[in-house]
Amino acid sequence: MINFLFSLYKRQMRKITCYFVLLLCLTVLNTSIPLIFKFLFDKFLFTHNNIESVLLIIVILILILFAVLNFINPLLNNRIINNSNIYLRRMLMKKIQKGYILNVHQNKGKILQTIENDVPYCQSILTSIIFELFTITLSFCIVLVILFNMNLQLSLYLVITFPIYIVLYIVFGKKAEFINEQYLFKRDSLFNNINNIIANISILKGGIKVNRDFHDEYEEDIKGIYKWYNKQGVNSGFVAFCYSLLQGIIMILVIVLGTKMVITKQLTIGSFIAFIMYSFNFFGPVSQIIGSLIGMKIAIVSIKRVYSILSFSDEIEGDLKNxxxxxxxxxxxxxxxxxxxxxxxxxxxxxxxxxxxxxxxxxxxxxxxxxxxxxxxxxxxxxxxxxxxxxxxxxxxxxxxxxxxxxxxxxxxxxxxxxxxxxxxxxxxxxxxxxxxxxxxxxxxxxxxxxxxxxxxxxxxxxxxxxxxxxxxxxxxxxxxxxxxxxxxxxxxxxxxxxxxxxxxxxxxxxxxxxxxxxxxxxxxxxxxxxxxxxxxxxxxxxxxxxxxx
Missing domain, CATH: 3.40.50.300 (P-loop containing nucleotide triphosphate hydrolases)
Known part of the structure; x- marks a missing residue:
């Protein structure tokens, strides 16, 4: 499966490289903005006259640059994903044409759902999950170093949440993977039942037992999809709730202690503002890292489905060279x-x-x-x-x-x-x-x-x-x-x-x-x-x- 993904990414290596560099630039800029503001506020705000307009222009230019890069980022990512989607869907259609008819018939629902819904994960797992996971982790490490340099005591309050986040990932990551597998299975089954209902619509209009059988299966599948989709929401919601609760408790503690440090002049106003901004950059990446890791587990389920279809045996061509x-x-x-x-x-x-x-x-x-x-x-x-x-x-x-x-x-x-x-x-x-x-x-x-x-x-x-x-x-x-x-x-x-x-x-x-x-x-x-x-x-x-x- 790794070779399959590598061959897919190799087709757009230049675009993927440009996208990765763009993400790195955004990461550096994102982590630098609070430091720039700290420097400007502490060095110029109260020491120079008529400096406010210059500071405002600099801030606006920085924000415009940040906005432009954020505009280009999703456009390039979408272009890469769309190109890969077209390529993979063509490959899957060729595989259907070349594969044995029994494989196609036995996996009809899975094939159609995979072409429509699972294909995008093959590319997005790299650009939207792995790359972002790398840049988020990089950003998190930079932020962590900056926070420790700013104030060791306040930083330690943030770090104590690490073990809790790890436990949440282990528990809810496995659960998310299992829920997604069950959801996809029910989705394939529903599609097959819809096909059967449409193909047999004439006889289903009668009052015979097969009518009830078809609709019972249909009802079972839509209830199954509702059940597992609902569990996806509950799982995601509970993870978000835990993250928000932890973040809220720790931020209240940081703000209270930081305010006292400013009053006692152990911390400058600029440093305190920068620390608060970086604190949000601390919790944001942690939540995103856990979310990306869980998302990777879900994406791998879909990628395995695509790969399993592309691995169907081809019909044997002619035996002779001529x-x-x-x-x-x-x-x-x-x-x-x-x-x-x-x-x-x-x-x-x-x-x-x-x-x-x-x-x-x-x-x-x-x-x-x-x-x-x-x-x-x-x-x-x-x-x-x-x-x-x-x-x-x-x-x-x-x-x-x-x-x-x-x-x-x-x-x-x-x-x-x-x-x-x-x-x-x-x-x-x-x-x-x-x-x-x-x-x-x-x-x-x-x-x-x-x-x-x-x-x-x-x-x-x-x-x-x-x-x-x-x-x-x-x-x-x-x-x-x-x-x-x-x-x-x-x-x-x-x-x-x-x-x-x-x-x-x-x-x-x-x-x-x-x-x-x-x-x-x-x-x-x-x-x-x-x-x-x-x-x-x-x-x-x-x-x-x-x-x-x-």
């Missing part, structure tokens, strides 16, 4: 004794053998849960596949680069997935031309359905069948070598479904087509049928009923 030059030509698929398990535990496919060829539609049939979708995902390499198990054009699947493999495969799901909400960005009919598709048959088919979407702008305006149609057309628009279809017509009306399957039969000599279906009426006797059963054996043309013709 994998990026290997491209699919015909898309003929041969599967040899394929085994596939999820999370390395539950075996979904075992000993599957199949051949998918051109010239006919390759149907994949079987009961729910036997691994039909898993088989297609394996060909698409969303799941890891052992060597010498799947071959495309007699070349091991793992020898193709992921980019060349997936750019040659069109994919349509039963539940369509789209990157954009607006239809025009998903399938821009105006930009599609014969040259792009390099096949007039596909071009004409897509254009025939253009008017089905003329009166719609957003995906959410489409019915389930229209969404499937749009997804199917999009899968064709790149004229892929292989077309993988996972129950893509289940919500379509009979005519549209008939047209789509009929069209597939006209292009199956140009594209290798794999189609999952639960409807045997879609299948002709001339089609290639792979049937997966719970004993995980393949049977060819094992359909025990009369097959319909188109």
């Amino acid at each position: 994998s990026h030059s290997l491209k699919i030509k015909e898309g003929i698929i041969n599967i040899n004794n394929l085994n596939c398990s999820i999370d390395g535990s539950k075996t979904i496919l075992k000993g599957v053998n199949a051949n998918f060829k051109r010239g006919k539609i390759n149907f994949i049939v079987g009961e729910n849960g036997v691994g039909k979708t898993t088989l297609l995902y394996s060909i698409f390499r969303l799941y890891q596949v052992e060597k010498n198990k799947i071959f495309i054009d007699n070349i091991d699947l793992n020898e193709y680069s992921l980019n060349n493999l997936r750019s040659s495969i069109g994919f349509a799901f039963q539940n369509p997935q789209f990157i954009h909400d607006e239809i025009k960005y998903i399938l821009n009919f105006e930009s599609i031309n014969r040259e792009l598709l390099s096949d007039e048959t596909i071009y004409d088919f897509i254009q025939n359905f253009k008017h089905d979407f003329d009166d719609k702008k957003n995906i959410n305006e489409l019915s389930g069948g229209k969404k499937q149609l749009l997804s199917f057309l999009y899968s064709l628009s790149s004229f892929p070598k292989i077309l993988i279809l996972d129950e893509p017509f289940s919500n379509m009306d009979d005519k549209t479904k008939h047209d789509c399957i009929g069209f597939l039969r006209t292009i199956c000599d140009k594209i290798t087509i794999l189609l999952i279906t639960h409807n045997n009426e879609d299948i002709l006797s001339t089609d290639n049928v792979v049937k997966l059963e719970k004993n995980l054996k393949r049977e060819k043309n094992a359909i025990n009923r009369k097959l319909s013709n188109y």
Whole structure:
């Protein structure tokens, strides 16, 4: 994790260095102002005539310089943090694209919350916590030396609070870290539940038990967030209360004793004013140091979350050095004794053998849960596949680069997935031309359905069948070598479904087509049928009923 943070900071080393120097200047100026005032008051205020205007100008200039530096300081810090945030969010998106699909699905809530809320801590822990902790500590040490030089007796009253501050940090720092971990866990859980509620909103409008289950989980999460967020406030408030109480008691003692010293002329007025100002600079840094140390513990929790996502294993690229030059030509698929398990535990496919060829539609049939979708995902390499198990054009699947493999495969799901909400960005009919598709048959088919979407702008305006149609057309628009279809017509009306399957039969000599279906009426006797059963054996043309013709 240290190397990860160092590589992040290295990208903006100049800006970070400038920011650190600026903080040091502010620290020196901040600790010098009381001394400057002491010098001016003691040396000139009562010893020179008409000096008040000069002193006022000097004080104003010092304050202006201090204000300007304080103005530049947060601007530069924000620029550094924003640059790092953009970089990290891009890195996380690349990791999502390169990582295994199971990792992404299992950590969906955590990933989204991390990108939004945890990323800023990766940079701010350096500029807003560690740097400030260093300058505050430096300022505190300088102030402590000055106070002891001014008056040893009064300084000792301030120092006796040290052990109490240390105890407060040890107790409340650990508590703050634990509270933040629980808060983030509940926040991730709430996000997942919100997604589930939105995805199942239709069924949740009914009065069935699942409605109560979803809302019970939702209520539990929002109450959990309230509980832990409230504990954060209580923890912070109690720490602040203890600091203020200590500071108030000690300052009253210092003011009373200091006043007596001024009256007995053991202390000058200038020294007394400077001591009081430095006393506040003593308590302020102590509180800030403890607060920064507690804040660091909280930030580390978020940084670990970012690092854990960036540590997801990437999908394995092509095995051969020339994998990026290997491209699919015909898309003929041969599967040899394929085994596939999820999370390395539950075996979904075992000993599957199949051949998918051109010239006919390759149907994949079987009961729910036997691994039909898993088989297609394996060909698409969303799941890891052992060597010498799947071959495309007699070349091991793992020898193709992921980019060349997936750019040659069109994919349509039963539940369509789209990157954009607006239809025009998903399938821009105006930009599609014969040259792009390099096949007039596909071009004409897509254009025939253009008017089905003329009166719609957003995906959410489409019915389930229209969404499937749009997804199917999009899968064709790149004229892929292989077309993988996972129950893509289940919500379509009979005519549209008939047209789509009929069209597939006209292009199956140009594209290798794999189609999952639960409807045997879609299948002709001339089609290639792979049937997966719970004993995980393949049977060819094992359909025990009369097959319909188109």
